[in-house]
Amino acid sequence: MDSGIIIMTAVGVIAGAGLMLFITKVLLRSRTKNILEDARKEAESMKRTKMLETKEKCIQMKSEMEQQINARYSKLQSAESKAQQRESQLNQQQQELQRKKNEVDAQKVNLESQLEKVEKKKGEVEKVYKAQLEKLEKLSGLSAEEAKERLVETLKDEAKTQAASYINDIMDEAKLTANKEAKRIVIQTIQRVATETTIENAVTVFHIESDEMKGRIIGREGRNIRALEAATGIEIIVDDTPEAIVLSGFDPVRREIARLALHQLVTDGRIHPARIEEVVAKVRKQIEDEIIETGKRTAIDLGIHGLHPELIRMVGKMKYRSSYGQNLLQHSRETANLCAVMASELGLNPKKAKRAGLLHDIGKVPDDEPELPHALLGMKLLEKYKETPDICNAVGAHHDEVEMTSLLAPIVQVCDAISGARPGARREIVEAYIKRLNDLEQLALSYPGVTKTYAIQAGRELRVVVGADKINDIETENLSAEIAKRIQDEMTYPGQVKITVIRETRAVSYAK
Numbered sequence: 001m002d003s004g005i006i007i008m009t010a011v012g013v014i015a016g017a018g019l020m021l022f023i024t025k026v027l028l029r030s031r032t033k034n035i036l037e038d039a040r041k042e043a044e045s046m047k048r049t050k051m052l053e054t055k056e057k058c059i060q061m062k063s064e065m066e067q068q069i070n071a072r073y074s075k076l077q078s079a080e081s082k083a084q085q086r087e088s089q090l091n092q093q094q095q096e097l098q099r100k101k102n103e104v105d106a107q108k109v110n111l112e113s114q115l116e117k118v119e120k121k122k123g124e125v126e127k128v129y130k131a132q133l134e135k136l137e138k139l140s141g142l143s144a145e146e147a148k149e150r151l152v153e154t155l156k157d158e159a160k161t162q163a164a165s166y167i168n169d170i171m172d173e174a175k176l177t178a179n180k181e182a183k184r185i186v187i188q189t190i191q192r193v194a195t196e197t198t199i200e201n202a203v204t205v206f207h208i209e210s211d212e213m214k215g216r217i218i219g220r221e222g223r224n225i226r227a228l229e230a231a232t233g234i235e236i237i238v239d240d241t242p243e244a245i246v247l248s249g250f251d252p253v254r255r256e257i258a259r260l261a262l263h264q265l266v267t268d269g270r271i272h273p274a275r276i277e278e279v280v281a282k283v284r285k286q287i288e289d290e291i292i293e294t295g296k297r298t299a300i301d302l303g304i305h306g307l308h309p310e311l312i313r314m315v316g317k318m319k320y321r322s323s324y325g326q327n328l329l330q331h332s333r334e335t336a337n338l339c340a341v342m343a344s345e346l347g348l349n350p351k352k353a354k355r356a357g358l359l360h361d362i363g364k365v366p367d368d369e370p371e372l373p374h375a376l377l378g379m380k381l382l383e384k385y386k387e388t389p390d391i392c393n394a395v396g397a398h399h400d401e402v403e404m405t406s407l408l409a410p411i412v413q414v415c416d417a418i419s420g421a422r423p424g425a426r427r428e429i430v431e432a433y434i435k436r437l438n439d440l441e442q443l444a445l446s447y448p449g450v451t452k453t454y455a456i457q458a459g460r461e462l463r464v465v466v467g468a469d470k471i472n473d474i475e476t477e478n479l480s481a482e483i484a485k486r487i488q489d490e491m492t493y494p495g496q497v498k499i500t501v502i503r504e505t506r507a508v509s510y511a512k
Contacts (some may be wrong), residue, residue, distance in 0.1 A: 004233050013415035033312040196370050204247040204255045206262050214238050217245065217262070231280040232258040252320040253291075257283050291316035298329065303335055304355050307386035315358065317365040327363070331356050338415035339408075346405055354409075356412050359387070375399045433459070439491060444483055444499075449475075461498040462487075468503050478504045485509040 067257075075195035137206060189249040208214070218225045226508045234256050237246040247258050261283045265271050268279075271434040295316030299307055307315075318329035323351055336357035343353035344507070363378030380398030397409040398416055440462050449470035464483065466476060479502040487497055488511040498512045 014350040093182060109119045132187050145219070158468065204259055206245045206247055206259055208243055208266060213266060214245065217266075219271065219273075223273055224271050224276065227276045228258070228261070228280070231277050233259065235260040251289060252322070253317060256320050257287055260287070291319070294319050294329070298333065298358070302333065302354055302358060303351070304336075304358060311362065311381070311385055312360065314362050314381075316367050317362070323366055326419075328361055332361055333358060334419045335415045339411050340417055342411050343408075343417060346407070346411070348411070352388070352391060353411055353509055355387075356391045357415055360389065360398050360412050360416055362396050373399065373401055436491070440487070440497070443486060443490070447479060447483070449479075457498075459497065464499065464501045466501060466503050471503060473503065474502050480509045487511045 028401040036296060073200045081142065103138070134478045216224070217228075217236075219227075229236055233251070234247050234249040234257075236258070237248055239246070245262070247262075249255050249258075258282065261276070263282045264279050264283065265276065268275075292313055293316070295307075295312035295314070298315055299305070299312060315329070315332070317329070318332055321328040336354045339348040339353035339357035343350045360381060361374060361376035361378065362381055363372070363376070366381070374398050375398055379392050379402070382392045382395055390408050390430050393402065393405045394412045396402045400413075404410060404413075407444065437459050440455040440459060441453040444450055444462060444464045450464055451465050451467050452465040454465075455461075456463060463477070466479065471479065481501050483501075484497070484499045487499070498508065499511065500508050
């Protein structure tokens with residue numbers, strides 16, 4: 001009984017398991033179909049999406065290609081129109097050239113006919129001249145050459161007699177007036193240049209931010225200013241001049257050392273005797289290095305090689321020396337370049353001339369102060385440092401202290417005078433010179449229609465550019481005369497000023 005129940009139970013369990021398995025298979029088949037159906041639908045959806053995207057891209061690419069084709073087509077049309085326009089212009093130019101050629105051919109024919117007439121007239125004139133000459137020779141009994149020789153001899157004798165008489169008169173007058181005239185020229189020269197040269201060469205003005213700094217520079221009981229004067233060898237003048245201290249001394253290098261040392265001390269703020277000595281020693285070393293560097297750079301710029309190191313140092317010292325208000329180094333460089341140009345024109349050695357021009361004032365910057373003119377001192381220095389005799393003579397003779405023995409000497413003398421006599425180079429303070437140029441330009445700019453002004457040739461010429469649409473040719477000439485008259489009435493200037501007004505044409509007047 002029990003076993004039967006167990007068997008029935010087992011059969012029931014087996015039947016239930018089979019039923020469950022069947023149901024599971026049915027469900028799996030159904031789900032599989034659903035999954036496959038969903039996958040198919042999704043694939044079709046993706047296919048449609050991709051086809052739409054591809055179609056849109058194709059449409060977009062087609063649009064872009066059409067735009068590019070249209071742009072290229074427009075460019076081709078533009079190029080074609082330009083080519084047609086250029087062809088039209090070339091045809092016009094060709095027609096114009098043909099017309100001009102025809103005119104030139106006609107003029108050529110006309111000129112040839114005129115030349116034939118001229119040649120014919122020339123032959124007739126020569127015949128008449130020969131006939132007249134033959135008549136004169138018959139009347140005088142002399143040939144043309146003999147008459148010419150007699151006339152020349154007569155004129156020579158008369159000219160010699162008149163020249164001798166004129167020379168004697170000049171010599172007598174010169175003997176009577178030479179001494180008096182020489183004294184007058186020397187006194188007038190001293191009166192014109194002494195004060196300005198002394199002030200400009202012996203004084204440097206140091207500017208400070210406020211007058212409170214003057215007390216710190218002086219120090220307690222004047223110990224700072226005494227230490228500064230002792231270290232630099234320069235007299236420091238602190239007076240009532242607002243925001244300024246005067247450095248007085250004849251040595252320009254020492255004045256520059258004092259100025260730079262004061263600048264560092266004022267900037268740093270620590271001013272006491274020990275610090276002053278330290279800063280002055282440091283600045284002195286910097287100035288010495290700068291002097292050597294300036295001398296080397298100058299020699300390299302001018303292409304001068306083989307100078308003795310001591311001469312290079314002296315050339316660098318020229319930077320801090322002025323001569324009649326003109327910087328000595330700039331004057332020497334300018335003289336060197338002028339000497340080279342002049343020597344080249346005369347067929348001499350330009351390198352030697354440039355070397356002599358640079359060294360011609362070397363006697364103005366010695367380390368000691370001998371009782372010799374600077375030209376002789378320069379010659380002795382060059383002989384000491386093994387320069388060639390012709391260069392030594394050129395330096396020594398450029399103020400006629402010694403006799404000139406080479407062609408370099410007159411070249412150096414002339415170029416030194418040219419550089420010193422250049423307008424604006426000497427006897428005029430730089431600020432006043434620049435102000436005069438600015439005043440000239442501003443005066444011309446005050447007139448209506450003037451667009452630009454340029455003061456050139458050291459203020460000896462003023463060029464005025466006017467608007468072509470604002471001023472006509474007649475007004476241009478009037479403007480030139482008005483500016484010249486106003487400059488003459490309102491300004492002070494050496495020599496004369498040339499006013500050039502530039503439009504389509506140029507009108508020139510002079511303020512004398």
